[in-house]
Amino acid sequence: MTSLWHGPRGRWAKCFRKGRGxxxxxRAALRVPDRGLDASDQGRxxxxxxxxxxxxxxxxxxxxxxxxxxxxxxxxxxxxxxxGTSPSEFYSRLFTGTLGSxxxxxxxxxxxxxxxxxxxxxxxxxxxxxxxxxxxxxMVVGGFAMAWVGFAGPVLPIPxxxxxxLAAGxxxxxxxxxxxxxxxxxxxxxxVIVTIMLNFIAVALVNWLLVTRFALPETVxxxxxxxxxxxxxxxxxxxxxxxxxxxxxxxxxxxxxxVLHVVLGRTVFGFSLRVLGEGATQAxxxxxxxxxxxxxxxxxxxxLAGLAxxxxxxxxxxxxxxxxxxxxxxxxxxxxxxxxxxPLFLIPSAIFFGxxxxxxxxxxxxxxxxxxxxxxxxxxxxxxxxxxxxxxxxLRPRWGQAPSGDPAVPxxxxxx
Amino acid sequence: MIGLATAFVAQxxxxxxxxxxxATGGAFSERGGVINIGLEGIILAGAFGTAAGTLATGSPWxxxxxxxxxxxxxxxxxxxITVGAKxxxxxxxxxxxxxxxxxxxxxxxxxxxxSSNSPRFEGFAPLAYVARFTxxxxxxxxAAATGPGAPFEGLLLLVGHPLFLxxxxxxxxxxxxxxxxxFGLSLRAAGDGPRxxxxxxxxxxxxxxxxxxxxxxxxxxxxxxxxxxxxxFTDGMSGGRGYIALAAMIVGKWRPLAGATxxxxxxxxxxxxxxxxxxxxPTQFLQMLPYVVTILALAGWIGRSTAPARLGExxxxxxxx
Numbered sequence: 159m160t161s162l163w164h165g166p167r168g169r170w171a172k173c174f175r176k177g178r179g180x181x182x183x184x185r186a187a188l189r190v191p192d193r194g195l196d197a198s199d200q201g202r203x204x205x206x207x208x209x210x211x212x213x214x215x216x217x218x219x220x221x222x223x224x225x226x227x228x229x230x231x232x233x234x235x236x237x238x239x240x241x242g243t244s245p246s247e248f249y250s251r252l253f254t255g256t257l258g259s260x261x262x263x264x265x266x267x268x269x270x271x272x273x274x275x276x277x278x279x280x281x282x283x284x285x286x287x288x289x290x291x292x293x294x295x296x297m298v299v300g301g302f303a304m305a306w307v308g309f310a311g312p313v314l315p316i317p318x319x320x321x322x323x324l325a326a327g328x329x330x331x332x333x334x335x336x337x338x339x340x341x342x343x344x345x346x347x348x349x350v351i352v353t354i355m356l357n358f359i360a361v362a363l364v365n366w367l368l369v370t371r372f373a374l375p376e377t378v379x380x381x382x383x384x385x386x387x388x389x390x391x392x393x394x395x396x397x398x399x400x401x402x403x404x405x406x407x408x409x410x411x412x413x414x415x416x417v418l419h420v421v422l423g424r425t426v427f428g429f430s431l432r433v434l435g436e437g438a439t440q441a442x443x444x445x446x447x448x449x450x451x452x453x454x455x456x457x458x459x460x461x462l463a464g465l466a467x468x469x470x471x472x473x474x475x476x477x478x479x480x481x482x483x484x485x486x487x488x489x490x491x492x493x494x495x496x497x498x499x500x501p502l503f504l505i506p507s508a509i510f511f512g513x514x515x516x517x518x519x520x521x522x523x524x525x526x527x528x529x530x531x532x533x534x535x536x537x538x539x540x541x542x543x544x545x546x547x548x549x550x551x552x553l554r555p556r557w558g559q560a561p562s563g564d565p566a567v568p569x570x571x572x573x574x
Numbered sequence: 575m576i577g578l579a580t581a582f583v584a585q586x587x588x589x590x591x592x593x594x595x596x597a598t599g600g601a602f603s604e605r606g607g608v609i610n611i612g613l614e615g616i617i618l619a620g621a622f623g624t625a626a627g628t629l630a631t632g633s634p635w636x637x638x639x640x641x642x643x644x645x646x647x648x649x650x651x652x653x654x655i656t657v658g659a660k661x662x663x664x665x666x667x668x669x670x671x672x673x674x675x676x677x678x679x680x681x682x683x684x685x686x687x688x689s690s691n692s693p694r695f696e697g698f699a700p701l702a703y704v705a706r707f708t709x710x711x712x713x714x715x716x717a718a719a720t721g722p723g724a725p726f727e728g729l730l731l732l733v734g735h736p737l738f739l740x741x742x743x744x745x746x747x748x749x750x751x752x753x754x755x756x757f758g759l760s761l762r763a764a765g766d767g768p769r770x771x772x773x774x775x776x777x778x779x780x781x782x783x784x785x786x787x788x789x790x791x792x793x794x795x796x797x798x799x800x801x802x803x804x805x806x807f808t809d810g811m812s813g814g815r816g817y818i819a820l821a822a823m824i825v826g827k828w829r830p831l832a833g834a835t836x837x838x839x840x841x842x843x844x845x846x847x848x849x850x851x852x853x854x855x856p857t858q859f860l861q862m863l864p865y866v867v868t869i870l871a872l873a874g875w876i877g878r879s880t881a882p883a884r885l886g887e888x889x890x891x892x893x894x895x
Contacts, residue, residue, distance in 0.1 A: 347872035354817055355865035366858035526683045531676030538669040542661040
């Protein structure tokens with residue numbers, strides 16, 4: 159379980175869990191590869207051991223990604239052939255249509271933008287081993303809030319109107335995310351179920367607001383937001399992008415990915431989340447305020463998901479419309495997994511899913527576009543299976559498997 | 575007046591059947607320690623299987639068999655991934671839901687050349703004894719009933735519905751199976767203390783897989799009900815029912831009969847949506863009801879619901895927990 163959220167970084171957790179010293183175990187681990195060398199080779203052996211460890215770590219973290227994407231694309235080729243189309247034509251259409259032209263690629267980036275936000279949201283929660291399946295609902299609530307501030311709020315000078323709308327989206331998403339956080343922290347109720355339930359509640363609530371007050375007559379959309387809250391459309395400035403919905407939300411997403419890379423990787427808060435992810439008991443021993451961290455993680459996660467609608471609502475259509483999210487909250491889970499919850503890896507991961515998402519339209523004339531929806535699911539399934547299976551390979555130094563007969567390493571096994 | 579009341583009760587029951595079946599399926603899976611978010615996909619697969627089977631063979635009985643088979647197929651995938659490969663249960667369920675949603679949509683286009691629905695088909699004819707009470711052929715939406723049982727037509731039609739009888743019987747049977755048999759004891763042990771089960775010489779994996787497969791049977795049957803009710807398959811027709819079933823299962827504390835009772839409550843809320851003017855209680859608030867009740871139950875504000883102790887954890891013999 160641990161490895162899924164954190165790649166191959168579970169070692170300190172195991173030290174905590176088994177109540178065994180880390181350093182001794184570390185020495186034992188490093189000794190494994192250089193068994194059989196004499197003392198003079200010790201230094202070189204240690205080096206080789208480190209290199210082997212680094213290589214194994216790479217296999218464990220990148221292996222499932224490569225295998226699941228590779229096998230998934232292979233299976234798709236088999237399916238395409240079974241449908242009576244040539245796989246090479248399918249793939250050449252898929253890739254030239256999505257990556258081969260500026261316009262196509264801009265469409266891919268447009269599809270990738272909300273996925274980047276929801277992926278960041280899911281990854282942030284994953285760090286603390288919290289399962290935010292509620293990105294969808296947080297996105298809906300946040301999207302409605304930013305649209306509402308955008309059309310009903312005050313008309314402000316250019317950057318302020320936009321900032322206010324974004325803040326409203328982040329705030330609403332954070333509030334929606336805090337509910338499962340609070341329930342988890344206070345009562346231990348599963349955030350998985352609570353976030354799923356809140357997705358439905360969010361949709362019903364926003365629908366009620368739309369139907370009773372805010373929808374334009376005969377539609378399921380709101381009024382347009384003020385121009386001061388708009389994110390710029392790139393098509394207004396670059397001729398080659400004419401007709402493309404790509405907009406400034408992409409820049410915001412990339413900026414947030416970089417910020418989160420620092421926050422999650424380089425700050426006390428980010429480290430605390432990771433400790434929490436290793437287990438609440440360990441975190442408590444480390445003196446961390448577990449309940450507060452859970453709520454903070456969910457607040458941050460919800461805020462990120464709340465911003466996911468900015469591309470559609472402030473950049474593309476510039477109004478709120480029912481069903482605008484088109485499942486980005488759920489796809490975000492797959493995006494975060496394939497990026498192994500690393501904020502910067504989320505960018506290529508979101509683009510990959512953007513290719514699959516827009517690619518459906520590109521290949522629709524030769525195979526049903528649903529094939530690519532199925533492919534996304536298959537890749538996700540293959541990923542979780544390979545992730546688990548690779549853990550079973552003898553790649554990771556395992557505590558309790560020190561070379562037998564070595565008196566320097568205490569005998570291991572269940573502590574009595 | 576009686577007619578109105580019985581019609582309402584019959585409507586509640588009709589709405590509740592798929593929820594109750596799927597919640598029972600969920601209880602089998604989760605009592606064994608395997609989270610089954612994939613219920614939604616299982617229901618959808620069951621509905622598609624039923625429609626395709628009925629359309630291909632002309633027999634609703636075979637159609638139901640196909641539907642249940644499709645449910646079992648998806649459940650078997652879930653079992654292979656979570657029990658066999660010990661991969662993450664929540665992610666497997668979510669991915670299977672996406673798989674079935676995209677897959678049925680694709681098959682709909684390939685088989686029936688439509689992006690929204692399959693062709694229409696006839697379902698079960700009500701069992702013959704119903705006609706004796708209602709005095710006509712008792713076809714829903716057909717000629718008005720005239721016999722002595724006329725005010726109870728809706729209920730009589732249900733009692734004459736083979737799948738309703740099978741489903742209700744199945745849920746009672748499930749309760750007995752879970753709490754009154756050796757297999758039920760093993761299944762609950764697989765979810766609460768798999769190590770003890772292992773120690774007793776019973777394969778935890780096998781018992782868990784059986785629980786997941788049973789969730790496929792019941793979830794597939796729930797889908798079969800949906801397809802038969804609407805006389806066709808429509809894109810995404812499970813419509814979140816798998817999640818409501820999970821909710822009912824939690825509110826019912828992972829017990830089939832209590833879960834079915836929760837489903838009746840949820841079903842009543844849904845039936846009210848069509849009858850109460852939305853000025854009195856907005857439809858959307860009635861829609862929220864199951865989800866709100868579930869959150870309250872999980873948070874412990876109304877009758878604390880506690881999951882099986884080892885729910886969600888793959889059983890690893892070497893780790894021994």
